[in-house]
Amino acid sequence: GSISVTGEGNSTTTNLQQGLAKAWVNFDGTASGAAARGSLNLASMLDSGTGIYVCNLTSAFANTNDCAATSSASASTSGSDNRNISTTITGASAIDNRTSNAASGAVVDTAVNNVSAHGGLA
DSSP, rough: OEEEOGGGGGEEEEHHHHHSSEEEEEEETSSSOEEEEESSSSEEEEEEEEEEEEEEESSSSHHHHEEEEEEOSSOOOOGGBBBEEEEEEEEEEEEEEEETTTTOOOOOOEEEEEEEEOOOOO
16 A cells, blocks of 8 residues: 655655665674664674674565665764765665774774665565
């Protein structure tokens, strides 16, 4: 079933299902196995090495062209401790995340990681 929602000003409609997150996870990449704190549509986490995490999904995406958005930070609030992330939906049933130090480019584990993915499920 499709649900359309009328936007502000009653000028546009949006398909609600297309705008909802189909998967999300908040995890600690410094913990053994990249421990999930909370999640939706997450079957398991895999810690593939320093700064490399895989979110294995319970329900796969229809394709790998959907959108995943992420954020990451260490427990520190220091401005020199900002992180960069690359995220890819791979094989439609997994989301790969890689974190690195913004200044040095070195791959690092991060304490606070958030992933949200949008698109159509298979």
